[in-house]
Amino acid sequence: ICNMEKQVLESSEERTFQYQDSLPSLPVPPLDESLSKYLDAVKPFLNQEEYQRTEDIVQKFENGIGKELHQKLLERAKMRRNWLEDWWxxxxxxxxxxxxxxxxxxxxxxxxxxxxxxxxxxxxxxxxxxxxxxxxxxxxxxxxxxxxxxxxxxxxxxxxxxxxxxxxxxxxxxxxxxxxxxxxxxxxxxxxxxxxxxxxxxxxxxxxxxxxxxxxxxxxxxxxxxxxxxxxxxxxxxxxxxxxxxxxxxxxxxxxxxxxxxxxxxxxxxxxxxxxxxxxxxxxxxxxxxxxxxxxxxxxxxxxxxxxxxxxxxxxxxxxxxxxxxxxxxxxxxxxxxxxxxxxxxxxxxxxxxxxxxxxxxxxxxxxxxxxxxxxxxxxxxxxxxxxxxxxxxxDLQLVSYAFTSFGKALIRKRKLHPDTFVQLALQLAYYKCHGRPGCCYETAMTRRFYHGRTETIRPCTVEAVEWCKSMLDPSESNYQRLQLMHKAFAKHNKMRKECENGKGFDRHLLGLLLIAQEQGLPVPELYGDKAFTASGGGGNFVLSTSLTGYTRFSGAALPMVQHGYGFFYSIRDDRIITSCSSWKSCPETDAEVLCRTLFQCFHDVLQLIITAQL
Structure with a gap:
């Protein structure tokens, strides 16, 4: 009987890899959803005329070659549990x-x-x-x-x-x-x-x-x-x-x-x-x-x-x-x-x-x-x-890694805000302050709820984030108005994170369609050659390459994705936020030290806004 009990005990303990075979396959999102998310993401970087042009290109893609490529991608996804894995x-x-x-x-x-x-x-x-x-x-x-x-x-x-x-x-x-x-x-x-x-x-x-x-x-x-x-x-x-x-x-x-x-x-x-x-x-x-x-x-x-x-x-x-x-x-x-x-x-x-x-x-x-x-x-x-x-x-690398010690996750949560979103939006504000324009940004989301899932791109530089940044820098705006815009920006970011983690992002999908075209020896679709694609960060052109290293004592660092960009890693603890920011000295317009110091000021500004508005 002892032996039987022992077996029951052993089998009731989960084994590290025991669910690998029952994880869901990585889904392919519907084409129309991905394309409308893409259009939304490129808006901050285009004027009205450019946006109109991009909208036409996207529509043409959706009704033409895009539809074919999407079909082929669905066929590939039928054959494997993770259609992206080898490609990625x-x-x-x-x-x-x-x-x-x-x-x-x-x-x-x-x-x-x-x-x-x-x-x-x-x-x-x-x-x-x-x-x-x-x-x-x-x-x-x-x-x-x-x-x-x-x-x-x-x-x-x-x-x-x-x-x-x-x-x-x-x-x-x-x-x-x-x-x-x-x-x-x-x-x-x-x-x-x-x-x-x-x-x-x-x-x-x-x-x-x-x-x-x-x-x-x-x-x-x-x-x-x-x-x-x-x-x-x-x-x-x-x-x-x-x-x-x-x-x-x-x-x-x-x-x-x-x-x-x-x-x-x-x-x-x-x-x-x-x-x-x-x-x-x-x-x-x-x-x-x-x-x-x-x-x-x-x-x-x-x-x-x-x-x-x-x-x-x-x-x-x-x-x-x-x-x-x-x-x-x-x-x-x-x-x-x-x-x-x-x-x-x-x-x-x-x-x-x-x-x-x-x-x-x-x-x-x-x-x-x-x-x-x-x-x-x-x-x-x-x-x-x-x-x-x-x-x-x-x-040529400029790298700083500082702790912001005024507050951390505990206080941000107390104010009913998501700590990761708090940092990301403050970073958008800091970039806007330093450079006077929106910064296309890559944030890593993990797709590990799917078989062999790795990452999807969250794009934090949303229309909502930019509207809020502008209001923060406009002295004539009321705090009430700023707060409304901030809540909108927060809600948008949280929604995007959830979608990305659930395999409903669009960056990996667009990459898949491009790779299908390449494998079939087809010309690169116009969508990928459009100014909007690169200006919004596509094809590895994000000026802010960012990643949360979790809520532990471990922080990390990585280098910028582009010559005129920044690498930005951060970990969020109860009482502090540790940030690592990198840039290239040979690029005259970026300065990791300045961005980091500006960000710390923005952390205070955002908290101040909430406190003032809640009084």
Whole structure:
């Protein structure tokens, strides 16, 4: 009877991936709905005459080629559970030929400086081994499917992205990259269990398991200390990891060259690809305070290119003053999967006061092995050029990451407003103040209630938002009028978010129709060549590229989508809002620092408006 009880117990516990097969397919929205939403979205960027022209183009599209393409898209959707998945992976990530490490990777600072681990020299390895151990525990939970299934209300969300956190790597190709993922659950079979450590231009590997059980923090400490001692007492290595920061075709050619130079190099590259994740030991000591994450965020995102493997789905970078950062290739997952894992580790670190409270016993485990690549003068020269190019590019980046500490989610909710919408509309106002015109904006919505769903675009720069911004800047407007317009703008944004999360956005739909046309060898429909399409952000032209990193202590950063744009990440906590804003110094009209400071003023303005109007 005990055995039966045990079985019942086990089967009543949800397994991480158990609902994957019962998730609904990604829907294709009706064509007329998508097109009317599109027309609404382009309005703020056109005058009457231009809008009239766009309306004609859209109508022609809807009754002509658009109808045919939509039919073909519906047929594609019948054949697969997610009609967008392969397309999105290719078009948004794997087909890109620019340096994805610089332009597409995402990163974020560890918030440990706020509690257990203030910056302190000499703590790098101590903290790294505790952090790594908790991350390995999470890997173990995933392997045994004990990671809690995420839900939105009562709706189960797709958990597929979590498989990509470990043992996943992008592999450069001459015209298109590919994604290698070697993770397996226990039920599925063997899974790689080694870690890669990058330090002073050298590459080391060691297994995270020994005789069937995981290495403990003291054992990881022994391995990392061995690596560091060797690197500090011997000459620097070639810094091969820097090559991942190249433009993709160039990196693919160099990788081919490396393999021809010595087939052993392929074995070593595969060892990096298959590894659990990459640990980077970086010699810098970024300044960081709970109110100012700027330097830590900047170095996490664009620091030493030899201490990170840009194609790896997860790099955990530890700096010499005990601060740390995550750095990830964006193609296999979106930020929220990463944040869920990092929040788990943070919770455990806080529970244990940042220390290891178990046994200090260290087993006799094999020392780390160094992965020594065969290189020649050509490769050495290429590494040199790559580093030079990398530093030149990232030195053009302006990035600030500040905490707004006057209020946060608690007060915004108390005023019955949605915190995310609050930030987005304040950002619209800040952009309008800085630039004197509406800023087309991309906000990420997640579509994970559908099978393998990832994202849809919310476009926060609505007619309603612009009307409200104008009223805020018009001294003759009454507060009552401003408040009415604000509530309209809030309602519109909340409605759009809901629609996007339910697969009723229009950006991915329009992309699908364009890709069908391309696959059929048809000319690009006029809709996509129209000024309105680009001016409103279509085709990757959003001047504000934004993302909420949730309601946790983790904030992130990403680079602008366009040369004259901004990257804007924010996390909203009970008592504060952490923002990261990036722009390019070489663009005279953008200034991340100014936009961020203006935004903080706008937070006050919006709250003030509500308070004044409610008196």
């Amino acid at each position: 992976l290719n078009v948004a990530y794997l087909d890109l030929r620019i340096s994805t490490q610089i332009h597409c990777n995402m990163g974020g600072p560890g918030p440990y400086i706020e509690h257990c681990w203030p910056p302190k020299e000499g703590t790098q390895i101590d903290r790294a081994c505790v952090n790594i151990w908790h991350t390995l525990k999470y890997w173990d939970l995933l392997r045994t499917e004990k990671v809690a299934i995420e839900r939105s209300g009562n709706t189960v969300l797709d958990m597929n992205q979590f498989r990509m956190l470990f043992c996943t790597c992008k592999i450069p190709g001459l015209t298109r990259d590919s994604l290698g993922s070697y993770f397996k659950t226990e039920a599925e079979g063997e899974c790689p269990s080694h870690l890669i450590v990058l330090c002073r231009g050298r590459v080391f590997a060691f297994d995270a398991m020994h005789e069937g059980s995981m290495l403990t923090p003291p054992e990881i400490f022994r391995q990392l200390t061995y690596i560091q001692k060797r690197c500090y007492s011997e000459p620097d290595g070639p810094g091969l990891a820097a090559l991942t920061s190249n433009e993709r075709t160039k990196w693919a050619e160099l990788r081919e060259y490396l393999i021809h130079l010595d087939p052993k190099n392929l074995t070593l590259l595969e060892k990096i690809q298959r590894s659990l994740f990459v640990v980077g030991l970086d010699d810098s000591s970024p300044h960081a305070t709970p109110e100012d994450y700027t330097e830590l965020t900047r170095l996490g995102l664009t620091g030493d290119p030899t201490a990170r493997w840009g194609d790896k789905s997860y790099n955990s970078i530890f700096f010499s003053n005990g601060t740390c950062s995550a750095f990830c290739d964006h193609s296999p997952f979106d930020a929220m999967a990463l944040i869920t894992m990092l929040s788990y580790a943070e919770k455990k670190i806080i529970e244990n006061e940042g220390r290891w409270k178990g046994s200090d016993n260290v087993r006799n485990i094999p020392w780390p092995e160094e992965l020594v690549f065969t290189v020649d003068t050509k490769i050495m020269n290429e590494i040199g050029c790559t580093k030079e190019l990398y530093y030149k590019k990232v030195s």
